[in-house]
Amino acid sequence: MNLSPEYLAVLANSTIRMTTPILLVTLAAALCTRVKLFNIALEGAMIAGAFFSIVANYYTGSVWLSVAAGAVSGMAVCGLVGFCVVHLKASAVVAGLAANTLMTAATTYLLSIIFNTKGVFTHPSLVSLPKITLPGVSRIPFIGTLFSGLTPLDYLAFGLAGLLYVFLYKTVPGFRLRAVGINPEAARSLGTPVERWQLLTITFSGLLCGLGGCLLSMGTVTLFIQNITSGRGYIALAANTLGQSHPLGVLLSCGFFGFSQAVGNALQNTALKTQMTFSIPYAATIIALIAFHLYTQHKKKKAKEALLH
Amino acid sequence: MLLRMHQISKSYGPVTANDQVSIELHKGEILAIVGENGAGKSTLMKILYGLEQPDSGTICLNDRQVVFHRPSDAMAQGIGMVQQHFMLFGSMTVAENVVYRKETRKGLFMDHRRNQALVRELSQRYHLPVDPQAVVDDCPVGLQQRIEILKILYQDAHIIIFDEPSAVLTPLEVEDLLKTMDQLSRLGKSIILITHKLHEVMAVAHRVVVMRDGRVISASDTSETSLEKMSYEMVGRQIPTRRMTPPAVGNPLLEVAGLSLKGEPGTITLHDIHLQLRQGEIVGIAGVSGNGQSELIRCLAGLQAYDAGQVMLNGTDVTRASAGTIREAGLAHIPEDRYAWGSAPAATLAENALVGAEGRPPFSRRGILNLRQVNAHAAHLIQGYGVKAASLFQQMASLSGGNAQKLIAAREIARKTPVLIACEPTRGIDIGAMEYIHGQLIEKRDQGDGVLLVSSELSEIMDLCDRIYVMFEGRLNGEFIRGEVDEKTLGLYMLGGNRHAPQTALG
Numbered sequence: 054m055n056l057s058p059e060y061l062a063v064l065a066n067s068t069i070r071m072t073t074p075i076l077l078v079t080l081a082a083a084l085c086t087r088v089k090l091f092n093i094a095l096e097g098a099m100i101a102g103a104f105f106s107i108v109a110n111y112y113t114g115s116v117w118l119s120v121a122a123g124a125v126s127g128m129a130v131c132g133l134v135g136f137c138v139v140h141l142k143a144s145a146v147v148a149g150l151a152a153n154t155l156m157t158a159a160t161t162y163l164l165s166i167i168f169n170t171k172g173v174f175t176h177p178s179l180v181s182l183p184k185i186t187l188p189g190v191s192r193i194p195f196i197g198t199l200f201s202g203l204t205p206l207d208y209l210a211f212g213l214a215g216l217l218y219v220f221l222y223k224t225v226p227g228f229r230l231r232a233v234g235i236n237p238e239a240a241r242s243l244g245t246p247v248e249r250w251q252l253l254t255i256t257f258s259g260l261l262c263g264l265g266g267c268l269l270s271m272g273t274v275t276l277f278i279q280n281i282t283s284g285r286g287y288i289a290l291a292a293n294t295l296g297q298s299h300p301l302g303v304l305l306s307c308g309f310f311g312f313s314q315a316v317g318n319a320l321q322n323t324a325l326k327t328q329m330t331f332s333i334p335y336a337a338t339i340i341a342l343i344a345f346h347l348y349t350q351h352k353k354k355k356a357k358e359a360l361l362h
Numbered sequence: 363m364l365l366r367m368h369q370i371s372k373s374y375g376p377v378t379a380n381d382q383v384s385i386e387l388h389k390g391e392i393l394a395i396v397g398e399n400g401a402g403k404s405t406l407m408k409i410l411y412g413l414e415q416p417d418s419g420t421i422c423l424n425d426r427q428v429v430f431h432r433p434s435d436a437m438a439q440g441i442g443m444v445q446q447h448f449m450l451f452g453s454m455t456v457a458e459n460v461v462y463r464k465e466t467r468k469g470l471f472m473d474h475r476r477n478q479a480l481v482r483e484l485s486q487r488y489h490l491p492v493d494p495q496a497v498v499d500d501c502p503v504g505l506q507q508r509i510e511i512l513k514i515l516y517q518d519a520h521i522i523i524f525d526e527p528s529a530v531l532t533p534l535e536v537e538d539l540l541k542t543m544d545q546l547s548r549l550g551k552s553i554i555l556i557t558h559k560l561h562e563v564m565a566v567a568h569r570v571v572v573m574r575d576g577r578v579i580s581a582s583d584t585s586e587t588s589l590e591k592m593s594y595e596m597v598g599r600q601i602p603t604r605r606m607t608p609p610a611v612g613n614p615l616l617e618v619a620g621l622s623l624k625g626e627p628g629t630i631t632l633h634d635i636h637l638q639l640r641q642g643e644i645v646g647i648a649g650v651s652g653n654g655q656s657e658l659i660r661c662l663a664g665l666q667a668y669d670a671g672q673v674m675l676n677g678t679d680v681t682r683a684s685a686g687t688i689r690e691a692g693l694a695h696i697p698e699d700r701y702a703w704g705s706a707p708a709a710t711l712a713e714n715a716l717v718g719a720e721g722r723p724p725f726s727r728r729g730i731l732n733l734r735q736v737n738a739h740a741a742h743l744i745q746g747y748g749v750k751a752a753s754l755f756q757q758m759a760s761l762s763g764g765n766a767q768k769l770i771a772a773r774e775i776a777r778k779t780p781v782l783i784a785c786e787p788t789r790g791i792d793i794g795a796m797e798y799i800h801g802q803l804i805e806k807r808d809q810g811d812g813v814l815l816v817s818s819e820l821s822e823i824m825d826l827c828d829r830i831y832v833m834f835e836g837r838l839n840g841e842f843i844r845g846e847v848d849e850k851t852l853g854l855y856m857l858g859g860n861r862h863a864p865q866t867a868l869g
Contacts, residue, residue: 224470232451232462239449243463244434 062198064315069203070273071318072311073210074099075285075292077265079303080210080217081131081258082293087221088254089234093149094134096286097156098127098259102266104160107277108167110179120182120206120267127263128256130156135255139248153286161279175276182206182271206268211304213261218300230254262286284335291338295345306341313337363425364389364552365410365521370419372405379405380416381576387521392543392553394563394584397573398596398792400762403556406573407523410554411443412436442514443523446530448506450498456509457481457494460516484516489545504535511542515551522546523554528562532650533820533853540566558596558793560589572596597793606804609828612641614674615692615781615812616662621671623657623836630654630836632661635671637831637838639781639812644803646827647838649856651818654836656698659785659816663695664688676780689718694774698785698816700763704770707759711751714758715740715773743772748798764791771799775806782806785816800826820849820856834858 078095085092106123113119134152137143168174182204191197221227233240233250241247265285270277292310296303317333365387372380380402387393395403408414410421412430421428423439430436433443450459457478466476478494485492490508498506507527514522524543528536543553543566555567563570564584572579572595579595580587616639623632632654639645649655660666662673664685672681676692683691697703705714716736719725724735740754747768751761758766771787784803788796803813803826817823823830830847832840832855840855 223472225465225467225472226470228458228465228472229463232454235451235453236449238447239451240462242433242445242449244432244437245463 058195059198062195064319066199066201066203067315067318068308068312069199069207070311071314072307073207074265074268074272075289075310076210076214076304076307077206077261077268078286078289079292079296079307080213080300081261081265082289083296083298083300083303084217084230084254084261085258086293086298087231087234088251089237090135090138090251090255091145091149092131092134092255092258093146093286093290094131094152095258095262095289096282096284097134097149097153098130098262099266099269099282099286100153100156100160100280101126101130102263103270103281104163104266104277106263106267107174107179107270107275108163110271110275111168111176114178114180116180116182116271119180119271120264123267123270124260124263127261127266128259131259131262132252132256135252135259139251139255157280160277164277164279171279173276173278179271179275181275182268202273204268204272206264206272209264210268214300214304221300288334288338291342295341309341310334310337363387364391364423366422366425367406367410368420368422370406370409370416370421372409372414372416378576380409380419383419383573383576383578385571385578385581387552387554389520389552390547390550391569392547392555392567394555394557394567394570395573396558396560396563396570396592396596398558398794399764400792401573401596402576403573404525405576407443407525407554407556410436411441411523437517437519440518440520441523442517442519442521443525444507444510444514444527446525446527448510450506450509452497452499454498455494456492456496456498456501456512459498459509460484460494460512462513464516481512481516484512488512488515488549490515490542502535503530504532504538507531507535507539508542511546520550521552521554523556525556526558527555528557528559530651532857534857536562560592563592564589574598593793606826607808609644609807610642610810611828612810614638614640615676616814617672617674618662619672619674621658621661621668621673623661623666623668625657625836630657632657632668632836635838639814641780641812642807642810643828644807644813644815644826646823646830647814647816647833648820648823648830648852649818649833649839653833653856655785655816655818655833657836658833659695659698659783662688662783662814663693663697689779692780694777694779694782696767696771696774696782696784696787698789700767700770701759705758705766707757709758710755711744711749711758711761711769712737712740712754715743715769718773719777739776743769743776747772747802764795767791768795768798771802775802779811781812781814783814783816786818787815788817788819788822820852823852824849832856 102123105126106119109122110119295306481494621635
């Protein structure tokens with residue numbers, strides 16, 4: 054393997070592109086955690102976003118209508134799950150898993166109905182997300198490669214992490230949103246419409262998932278593959294835990310997952326078996342969770358010892 | 363007249379919670395409402411606070427009729443409530459909790475500095491010192507209650523309802539609280555105090571309303587009533603004064619030597635506990651909740667592994683034995699939380715009366731339950747202990763707290779073990795049920811068994827225990843014989859008073 058600066062820049066660029074879909078979905082998970090909702094339907098919302106942005110893409114040929122279709126379909130999935138969980142008091146796990154199973158199956162089914170194909174759909178008329186070329190930057194070595202081929206949604210994802218941090222910790226509505234998650238009973242007793250906050254938040258989280266899905270099907274490649282999300286919605290739950298539902302913490306943990314995915318992809322071109330390279334992100338998830346657990350245990354133990362002395 | 367609730371009635375299905383209840387509140391007055399659990403005082407306050415709607419009756423504020431559909435309506439009219447379970451955001455600061463929903467802002471952004479200044483100002487005006495920047499989770503309970511009061515004052519409430527405010531406080535914090543209420547009333551605030559602690563009523567209230575079975579039994583100035591009169595009106599009959607025979611002490615039943623436990627961070631550590639319980643005595647462990655009593659009892663019952671020490675039960679070494687082995691060796695246990703550990707709320711009364719004995723004849727043979735025996739046993743306990751229940755097969759959760767506790771006590775006492783551990787056996791239950799359980803504990807002692815009674819209620823300890831240990835910060839801090847110690851001394855020891863000066867609520 055050739056570890057030239059150019060190769061590292063390619064790897065870093067790939068890391069960024071692998072990070073953003075997970076980052077959008079993990080931010081969604083973090084917001085839901087902040088209002089004390091366990092949203093497991095991220096996966097389903099993401100796959101809906103990926104699929105319906107391709108459908109809109111095929112019929113309208115408009116990039117922005119496709120993005121909008123992805124966002125709206127994600128919102129619809131999470132909004133529906135949110136309604137069941139918040140207002141009908143359904144179990145979040147059951148409703149969420151049902152949505153995931155339904156969306157995986159429905160997109161496969163609709164794929165064959167609408168496009169008359171199985172497994173993969175792509176078409177020459179499909180447009181991809183525009184790539185932003187930063188004036189002047191593309192010619193700088195390393196930096197140019199680092200920022201090459203990024204779409205507006207990539208920039209949006211990173212920008213959102215910062216924005217959500219400011220929103221949650223500096224603004225009044227963010228303060229009230231966090232209060233709902235810390236103690237819903239207390240918030241309700243003070244006249245906050247807890248259910249409305251929860252429903253709004255989970256629906257907005259669906260928007261983020263939809264955008265994440267759109268990035269999968271219209272970012273690096275422009276196609277829809279059955280089960281295109283390959284568990285990113287679940288990885289997001291792990292990334293959310295590692296990032297402790299903090300927008301900036303989540304940024305770091307997603308960067309880690311993006312990196313392991315990029316490494317996995319890079320190793321596909323080597324002698325390693327593809328089954329092995331494919332499993333790298335998932336193995337990384339498990340290892341990261343174990344390491345995180347050991348670390349928190351260690352911290353607890355330290356605190357306990359400090360208590361005794 | 364500031365507030366008049368007139369002829370309020372409220373029923374839940376067949377149960378009448380409030381029957382034509384009328385109360386009046388004047389400006390600057392402290393009105394106590396006393397009554398047993400289920401007397402209807404909570405319902406009345408829920409109606410006043412907009413949590414429940416009355417079936418009939420009216421509420422007038424300043425002689426103008428008002429209707430509260432939700433708490434925010436009541437709050438808008440200047441009525442605030444300090445709930446029994448605090449409604450705080452634990453990981454946020456004091457200031458953030460106080461200003462919640464009335465934040466000063468700069469555009470969309472929180473103006474933290476201004477909010478803190480407002481809270482500081484408020485806390486000075488009402489002599490309720492707090493640090494606006496402290497995180498609520500780090501504050502002791504007494505201080506958390508003060509934050510609740512500040513929250514209400516920040517909302518400009520002029521009527522403040524205190525719902526059983528002293529239930530969670532240490533004796534010193536209670537004193538502080540009573541002072542606070544007095545101050546607030548001098549500053550023109552009107553207070554409604556819901557309680558069943560009559561000495562607090564006598565100490566601070568101007569007038570008192572006694573409720574029983576959903577009705578107002580009496581309303582009088584505190585100066586014109588007495589503890590005896592109020593308790594008679596609350597219960598509806600004379601509570602017999604209990605006379606205990608001197609203990610006929612026999613052999614040791616439970617001996618604990620050098621028990622130590624290193625807790626998780628944030629929990630209590632037990633240090634070198636030595637205690638002894640003998641035949642024919644009730645031994646008390648007094649202390650403010652959270653000083654290691656729960657941990658100690660869990661160790662003794664085999665529910666928690668400890669680091670050092672030896673425990674002998676009825677002549678058997680049960681050090682580090684499992685809960686099942688310890689029960690077999692002769693321990694019965696009324697746990698402190700009747701729903702988390704004492705019973706299965708979703709199971710039937712019959713099942714709850716059986717549990718623990720299901721593996722033995724006559725209740726089962728070769729793994730098959732003998733339901734006739736099981737039901738007969740449950741019926742026997744329910745009848746014998748006067749548990750008010752409709753059926754053997756109703757859910758435990760449908761019983762009132764007092765009746766659930768009676769059934770748990772019945773089950774454990776019926777095992778006729780040499781040792782019974784009773785943890786807070788009368789917390790939150792009414793005087794009638796309390797009297798009954800106390801009677802059963804004394805009977806068990808008189809039969810020559812040993813009872814270890816853990817209670818944070820000093821009067822319960824003083825009334826029942828032949829010998830008293832005081833627990834403070836994970837240590838047994840003192841040992842006293844009945845009659846040789848007064849409540850004041852015990853109170854001092856409960857706060858670690860023999861080792862260093864008592865801590866105030868501010869810490």
